[in-house]
Amino acid sequence: MADDIFRRKPVEILRPITADMLLIIWGGSASDEYLTHATQVSIQYNQPMTKRWSLGTNGKNQAAVYPGRPVGQLQIQRLFAEGNGDIFNKPGWNICAGLADITINMKASQSSVSLNGECTQNGGTYILIGGLVTSYGITAEAEGLTVIDNINIEFMQMQYTP
Numbered sequence: 442m443a444d445d446i447f448r449r450k451p452v453e454i455l456r457p458i459t460a461d462m463l464l465i466i467w468g469g470s471a472s473d474e475y476l477t478h479a480t481q482v483s484i485q486y487n488q489p490m491t492k493r494w495s496l497g498t499n500g501k502n503q504a505a506v507y508p509g510r511p512v513g514q515l516q517i518q519r520l521f522a523e524g525n526g527d528i529f530n531k532p533g534w535n536i537c538a539g540l541a542d543i544t545i546n547m548k549a550s551q552s553s554v555s556l557n558g559e560c561t562q563n564g565g566t567y568i569l570i571g572g573l574v575t576s577y578g579i580t581a582e583a584e585g586l587t588v589i590d591n592i593n594i595e596f597m598q599m600q601y602t603p
Contacts, residue, residue, distance in 0.1 A: 465517075466544040467531055475531055481518035482545065484567065486511060486599045515543065515569055515594040533572045533594065541572040543594070571597035 445451070465477045489509035495502060522528050533541025547564025576593040 464546040465520075466546070467528070467533065467541055468543075475522070475528060477528070478521040479517045479519055481516075483516040484513065484545075484569070484599070485515075486513040511598065513569060513596045513599050515572065515592075515596060517590075517592040517594070519589050520592060534574050536573065540597075541569075541594075543569040543572045543596070545569070566602045568600040568602075569594070569596040569598075570600070 463479050463482055465479060465482075467475045467477055488511045491507040491509065493505045493507070495504070497503060520528075528534060530538060531541065532539040533543070545567045547566070572594045573596075574592060575595050576591075578591045580589045580591060581587070582589070
């Protein structure tokens with residue numbers, strides 16, 4: 442084998458920890474599940490709040506707080522799908538197929554955490570219920586030969602399991 446021209450030792454490339462290459466199970470039901478991976482994921486889950494203030498009497502103001510319905514947004518960049526399935530006809534993409542329940546597993550790969558292969562890192566599992574893709578775009582970068590798809594999904598409820 443030839444030596445590196447800068448005399449560097451070969452780099453052993455390992456699978457990334459937790460937030461890189463997340464396992465995403467996309468589907469509406471167990472029979473319709475579809476495995477995907479992503480390199481960048483952002484989840485926002487918000488509960489709007491309405492405040493009603495009284496004008497008050499004798500200088501005493503009062504407020505009532507009304508929580509609204511939660512709403513969330515999932516942003517995915519660089520989605521990788523297993524096999525050659527047609528993700529665009531899956532629940533959440535095609536409204537006729539229904540809304541998607543999207544499970545995101547943030548678990549480290551066995552080889553990425555320690556030299557002996559024992560993985561103790563776990564970022565938990567998020568389940569996003571009632572997801573629907575609201576936008577899809579593609580960015581291509583010639584220098585790095587990279588094609589990045591950008592997906593925005595709105596969902597109605599989020600659950601977490603450690």
